[in-house]
Amino acid sequence: MAGKVFFSVSMSLDGFIAPESMEWLTATAEQRTQDPRLERWMAQWMELQQWVFPTRFFRENLRFGEGGEEGLDNDIARLTFERTGASVMGKRMFDAGEHSWPEDAPFHTPVFVVTHEKRDPWERLGGTRFYFVNDGIESALSQVRDVAGDRDVRIAGGGATILEYVNAGLIDEFSIALSPVLFGTGIRLFEGVDAGRVALEPIRAESSPRVTHLTYAVRER
Amino acid sequence: MAGKVFFSVSMSLDGFIAPESMEWLTATAEQRTQDPRLERWMAQWMELQQWVFPTRFFRENLRFGEGGEEGLDNDIARLTFERTGASVMGKRMFDAGEHSWPEDAPFHTPVFVVTHEKRDPWERLGGTRFYFVNDGIESALSQVRDVAGDRDVRIAGGGATILEYVNAGLIDEFSIALSPVLFGTGIRLFEGVDAGRVALEPIRAESSPRVTHLTYAVRER
Numbered sequence: 001m002a003g004k005v006f007f008s009v010s011m012s013l014d015g016f017i018a019p020e021s022m023e024w025l026t027a028t029a030e031q032r033t034q035d036p037r038l039e040r041w042m043a044q045w046m047e048l049q050q051w052v053f054p055t056r057f058f059r060e061n062l063r064f065g066e067g068g069e070e071g072l073d074n075d076i077a078r079l080t081f082e083r084t085g086a087s088v089m090g091k092r093m094f095d096a097g098e099h100s101w102p103e104d105a106p107f108h109t110p111v112f113v114v115t116h117e118k119r120d121p122w123e124r125l126g127g128t129r130f131y132f133v134n135d136g137i138e139s140a141l142s143q144v145r146d147v148a149g150d151r152d153v154r155i156a157g158g159g160a161t162i163l164e165y166v167n168a169g170l171i172d173e174f175s176i177a178l179s180p181v182l183f184g185t186g187i188r189l190f191e192g193v194d195a196g197r198v199a200l201e202p203i204r205a206e207s208s209p210r211v212t213h214l215t216y217a218v219r220e221r
Numbered sequence: 222m223a224g225k226v227f228f229s230v231s232m233s234l235d236g237f238i239a240p241e242s243m244e245w246l247t248a249t250a251e252q253r254t255q256d257p258r259l260e261r262w263m264a265q266w267m268e269l270q271q272w273v274f275p276t277r278f279f280r281e282n283l284r285f286g287e288g289g290e291e292g293l294d295n296d297i298a299r300l301t302f303e304r305t306g307a308s309v310m311g312k313r314m315f316d317a318g319e320h321s322w323p324e325d326a327p328f329h330t331p332v333f334v335v336t337h338e339k340r341d342p343w344e345r346l347g348g349t350r351f352y353f354v355n356d357g358i359e360s361a362l363s364q365v366r367d368v369a370g371d372r373d374v375r376i377a378g379g380g381a382t383i384l385e386y387v388n389a390g391l392i393d394e395f396s397i398a399l400s401p402v403l404f405g406t407g408i409r410l411f412e413g414v415d416a417g418r419v420a421l422e423p424i425r426a427e428s429s430p431r432v433t434h435l436t437y438a439v440r441e442r
Contacts, residue, residue: 013421014236176234180437181421184411184413184414188236189235190234190405193235194405195235195403198403201401202430202431202432212435
C-alpha cells in the first residue's frame with residue numbers, strides 16, 4: 001500500500017510559516033547585531049518553532065543528547081519523523097539549510113530537491129542523502145514515492161513548493177502546528193492557493209500548552 | 222468588577238474573516254445569478270459560518286423556532302452571546318447589516334457604531350438599540366463599558382474595527398472559530414497588525430466536528 005503525501009509546518013495565527021527571509025541562519029552574530037531585521041527574523045522563527053525545541057525527540061534527532069520533554073508535542077514531532085519514508089524539498093529551503101544543517105542532517109532519509117541545478121547526490125552522516133531533480137514536482141514525487149515504500153512522503157517545504165503541490169492536487173493531508181504568535185509580515189502558507197479547487201476535512205485537533213496541532217485531509221471540490 | 226473587552230469571529234484557515242465584499246447580503250437572487258462574484262462571496266460566508274447555523278442558539282436568537290443542535294458549537298455560540306453586555310461595531314459592518322438584519326436584530330443589547338454619521342439612536346425589536354458615536358474608538362469603548370456593567374464588551378466587527386482595537390492595545394482576549402476552508406482572497410483579520418506590540422497567550426482550544434474554537438489572551442510585548 002502506498003503511503004500518503006503530506007506536509008507538516010508551524011504557522012503563526014496570522015498564517016505565516018516563515019519570516020520574510022532566512023538570511024539570519026547563515027549570518028554571524030555581528031551581522032545580526034548590525035541588522036535588526038536579521039534579529040527580528042530569527043526571533044520570529046524561534047517563536048514559531050518554540051513548541052518543538054524542548055521535546056525529547058528534537059534533542060535526540062539533532063544529537064543534542066539525553067533529556068527533553070515527553071508529551072503531546074514530543075509525540076507529534078516523533079510521529080511526523082517516523083512516518084516519513086522520504087521527502088521533497090524546494091530549492092530555496094535547501095539553499096537556506098545547506099550551510100546551516102549539521103553534518104549529521106536531521107532528515108535521516110532520502111530527500112529530493114526540486115531545482116534547476118544539476119548536481120550529484122550529496123550524502124550526509126546518519127542516512128540523509130539529497131538527490132537533485134531537474135524535471136519538476138511531479139517527477140520528484142514519483143521518485144520519492146519509489147524510495148518511500150509503504151511509508152509516507154513528506155513535502156518538507158518551503159512554502160512555495162508546498163503550495164505548488166497543493167494546487168496540483170497532490171497532497172493527501174497536512175498538519176499545522178498553530179503557534180500563538182502574530183508575524184504581520186513573512187511567507188504565507190496559502191498565499192496564491194487555488195481556493196476553488198481545495199476542500200478540507202478536519203481530521204484531528206489537539207492542543208499542548210504551547211501550540212495547537214491541526215490535521216486536515218485535502219479533498220477535491 | 223469591569224468586564225473584559227473581547228472579539229469573537231469565524232476565520233478561514235488562511236486567515237480571512239469575510240469575503241472581499243458583503244454586497245451579496247442585499248443583492249437579489251437575480252443579481253446573484255448575473256454576477257458570479259456575488260454567488261462566490263455568499264458561498265464563502267456560508268462556509269465560514271457553517272458551524273453556527275445548525276445550533277439551537279442560532280435558531281432561537283433569530284426566532285427561527287424550536288430545534289437545532291446542542292453540543293460544543295451551541296454552548297460557545299450561547300456563551301458568547303450571554304457574556305456580552307454591549308457591543309461596538311464599525312461603520313462598514315453596520316452598513317452591511319442595516320438592511321439585512323431582521324427587525325428583531327440579533328444583538329438584544331446596546332450596540333455602539335463608530336461612524337462619522339450623526340444620527341439619533343435606532344431602536345429595534347427585542348432590545349437592540351444602535352447608538353452612533355462620532356469621536357473615535359476610545360470614546361465608543363468608554364461609552365459601551367458604562368452600559369455593559371459587569372458583563373463583557375464585544376467588538377463585533379468588522380475586521381478593520383477589530384484591528385484598530387487590537388493595535389490600540391484595548392483587547393483583553395479573543396476567540397476564533399477556525400473553519401476548515403480556504404478563501405484565497407477576502408478580508409484578513411490580522412492584515413496590518415502591530416506584531417511587535419501584541420503577544421498572545423493560549424487560553425483554550427476545543428474542536429467540534431465542524432470547527433476549532435481557539436481563545437487567546439492579549440498581552441503587551
